[in-house]
Amino acid sequence: MLAQDAKTPLKRTPLFELHLARGGKMVPFAGYEMPVQFSAGVLREHLHTRAAAGLFDVSHMGQIVLRARSGRLEDAALALERLVPQDIFSLPPGRQRYAQLTHESGGILDDLMVANFGDHLFLVVNAACKDADEAHLHARLADVCTIEPLSDRALLALQGPKAAAVLAQHCAGVSQMRFMDAGPRKVASFDCFVSRSGYTGEDGFEISVPAEHAEQLAKLFLADTSVLPIGLGARDSLRLEAGLCLYGHDIDTTTTPVEAALEWSIQKSRRTGGPRAGGFLGADKILAQLDQGAPRRRVGLKPEGRAPVREGAALFVDAASPMRIGAITSGGFGPSLNAPVAMGYLPTAFASTGAQVFAEVRGQRLALRVATTPFVPNTYKR
Amino acid sequence: MTTLFTSDHEWLRIEGDVATVGITDYAQSQLGDVVFVELPKVGRSLKKAEAAAVVESVKAASDVYAPITGQVLEVNEAVTAEPALVNSDAAGKAWFFKMKIADKSELGGLMDEAAYKAHTA
Numbered sequence: 001m002l003a004q005d006a007k008t009p010l011k012r013t014p015l016f017e018l019h020l021a022r023g024g025k026m027v028p029f030a031g032y033e034m035p036v037q038f039s040a041g042v043l044r045e046h047l048h049t050r051a052a053a054g055l056f057d058v059s060h061m062g063q064i065v066l067r068a069r070s071g072r073l074e075d076a077a078l079a080l081e082r083l084v085p086q087d088i089f090s091l092p093p094g095r096q097r098y099a100q101l102t103h104e105s106g107g108i109l110d111d112l113m114v115a116n117f118g119d120h121l122f123l124v125v126n127a128a129c130k131d132a133d134e135a136h137l138h139a140r141l142a143d144v145c146t147i148e149p150l151s152d153r154a155l156l157a158l159q160g161p162k163a164a165a166v167l168a169q170h171c172a173g174v175s176q177m178r179f180m181d182a183g184p185r186k187v188a189s190f191d192c193f194v195s196r197s198g199y200t201g202e203d204g205f206e207i208s209v210p211a212e213h214a215e216q217l218a219k220l221f222l223a224d225t226s227v228l229p230i231g232l233g234a235r236d237s238l239r240l241e242a243g244l245c246l247y248g249h250d251i252d253t254t255t256t257p258v259e260a261a262l263e264w265s266i267q268k269s270r271r272t273g274g275p276r277a278g279g280f281l282g283a284d285k286i287l288a289q290l291d292q293g294a295p296r297r298r299v300g301l302k303p304e305g306r307a308p309v310r311e312g313a314a315l316f317v318d319a320a321s322p323m324r325i326g327a328i329t330s331g332g333f334g335p336s337l338n339a340p341v342a343m344g345y346l347p348t349a350f351a352s353t354g355a356q357v358f359a360e361v362r363g364q365r366l367a368l369r370v371a372t373t374p375f376v377p378n379t380y381k382r
Numbered sequence: 383m384t385t386l387f388t389s390d391h392e393w394l395r396i397e398g399d400v401a402t403v404g405i406t407d408y409a410q411s412q413l414g415d416v417v418f419v420e421l422p423k424v425g426r427s428l429k430k431a432e433a434a435a436v437v438e439s440v441k442a443a444s445d446v447y448a449p450i451t452g453q454v455l456e457v458n459e460a461v462t463a464e465p466a467l468v469n470s471d472a473a474g475k476a477w478f479f480k481m482k483i484a485d486k487s488e489l490g491g492l493m494d495e496a497a498y499k500a501h502t503a
Contacts, residue, residue: 041415042414042415042441044415233414233440237440257439307439332438362420
């Protein structure tokens with residue numbers, strides 16, 4: 001979490017009053033007052049999301065419209081490809097893709113979702129990065145594109161096995177949507193942007209709604225007995241079990257997409273030999289790592305004992321060696337696994353699945369095994 | 383039998399020269415769902431205010447400090463086996479450890495129940 005500058009007042013999302021009314025315990029997060037949990041508590045909120053449906057307020061995230069000055073979507077897509085290693089040009093209308101804004105050094109400025117809405121691109125970026133991302137887009141793409149932050153919209157995530165049935169009561173055509181389909185849809189009577197995606201490893205949806213209707217829409221979802229409001233605490237444990245990166249923790253400007261094991265998100269067309277190979281910030285380093293491998297890798301780690309191993313814990317090759325080989329970047333307890341889970345970086349030689357490493361926790365060395373992620377199988381409707 | 387409290391939200395039940403130590407119901411409600419508890423080794427000599435045990439919720443780890451100086455006589459394995467006991471019965475079955483009171487004068491610095499209630503109000 002980011003330290004809060006005492007001089008800057010915390011911002012509130014359009015659902016602030018609803019959070020208080022539902023027993024939300026509010027904490028500062030990325031400049032916003034956000035609910036870390038509701039009355040059910042992190043454990044129940046987590047398990048409820050995997051068993052039924054959870055409603056998350058992610059309105060603090062940035063929503064940005066990127067439109068080519070020419071009016072041609074391809075121009076916006078090709079422009080954005082200067083800043084991300086993903087194939088945006090071939091992204092079909094109504095589809096969304098996970099991407100990273102890269103730095104000249106090959107590091108990651110932010111991770112984001114990019115959707116093709118037909119005549120423009122729709123981006124969802126992290127709350128803590130959104131001002132910097134907008135400035136970056138302006139500085140790099142203003143010649144070709146207009147960049148319009150949608151600050152008057154809220155963003156709700158409805159996640160879990162019952163999310164589709166709940167949303168279908170208010171939105172036509174939901175059952176036809178596949179994972180990562182995205183586009184404008186009427187939800188209730190409101191003009192929303194709906195994507196079948198999320199950050200919990202569950203099937204689910206993210207719904208961008210005009211701020212003035214956000215509370216009404218959230219109440220419609222919460223009126224369904226299968227939906228509980230979920231705080232940031234369970235959002236974190238859900239995404240950790242799903243093996244998903246948290247920006248500022250698992251990825252940042254010092255980690256490349258290849259080191260972060262995100263190369264699955266880089267399409268062939270942008271790699272060496274592809275029709276639009278390179279041409280993005282940091283391409284030299286990232287393409288070289290795609291070809292030759294990276295010196296270190298982000299891996300899933302399962303502690304062998306019951307003690308959670310948390311962010312910042314140093315990693316060692318054995319129980320005694322003074323040589324620090326890496327560190328935990330996210331770690332905690334996985335309620336669905338009923339066991340501790342973690343992620344961290346290790347030199348590639350130590351990063352094979354099943355390898356044992358040790359973390360230092362309160363002066364003791366605890367054994368962990370490198371594990372495949374997701375820790376909990378995802379249930380996306382592909 | 384007297385029950386005393388610390389400002390760090392621990393309770394001590396005093397029986398003769400033995401203190402049974404746990405965390406308060408207020409503390410467990412603030413921590414949230416407890417998923418891991420680590421207790422001191424039997425026989426360990428604890429100094430007042432030294433980290434003696436660890437309680438972890440889904441979100442965070444918290445130290446439990448020795449409320450007074452003394453040697454650990456017994457630990458409650460039921461709590462390490464079933465950490466959720468801390469949420470369901472913090473003041474009872476989820477006691478953490480028993481210690482031999484080294485210096486009874488240290489008890490004078492602790493709160494009674496009324497004072498602790500005022501402290502958390």
